[in-house]
Amino acid sequence: MVGADLIRETEEKVQIIRDCLKDAYDHQKSYADLKRKDIEFVVGDRVFLKVYPWKKVLRFCRKEKLSPRFIGLYEIVERIDPVAYKLALPSELEKIHNVFHNSMLRRYKSDPSHVIPHSEIELQPDLTYSKEPVRILAWEDKELWNK
Secondary structure: OHHHHHHHHHHHHHHHHHHHHHHHHHHHHHHHHHHOOOOOOOOOOEEEEEOHHHOOOOOOOOOOOOOOOEEEEEEEEEEOOOOEEEEOOOHHHOOOOOEEEHHHEEEOOOOHHHOOOOOOOOOOOOOOOOOOOOOOOOOOOOOOOOO
């Protein structure tokens, strides 16, 4: 009699623990689902590529702190899986495998302001230009304590 009561009481406590764990899991999942988004790309889309896994292999011309997080503007050539895509990479990145998970890619939103017509910039014959300020946006005189 005592053994059966002990088993039933233990099973009830185990069930209560399972219910509490499921509630906690559902609560955490609701927070995680708010940030989760399913990203799908189509062949021909243009994407940026996340850089950090290759920090030690390729430096991308800067120190780690100032190195860009995303590089290039690459075209998707093939869809391998719903989450894996093959990119058309330039010859400088031939050391890197050209199939990437969608978490490594960021969609490029076409923006006409990104395209600068060369007529606005006075180019020299060697394709260089000089930078000159157009106007001063803000001016401030600072008075230092010891001066």
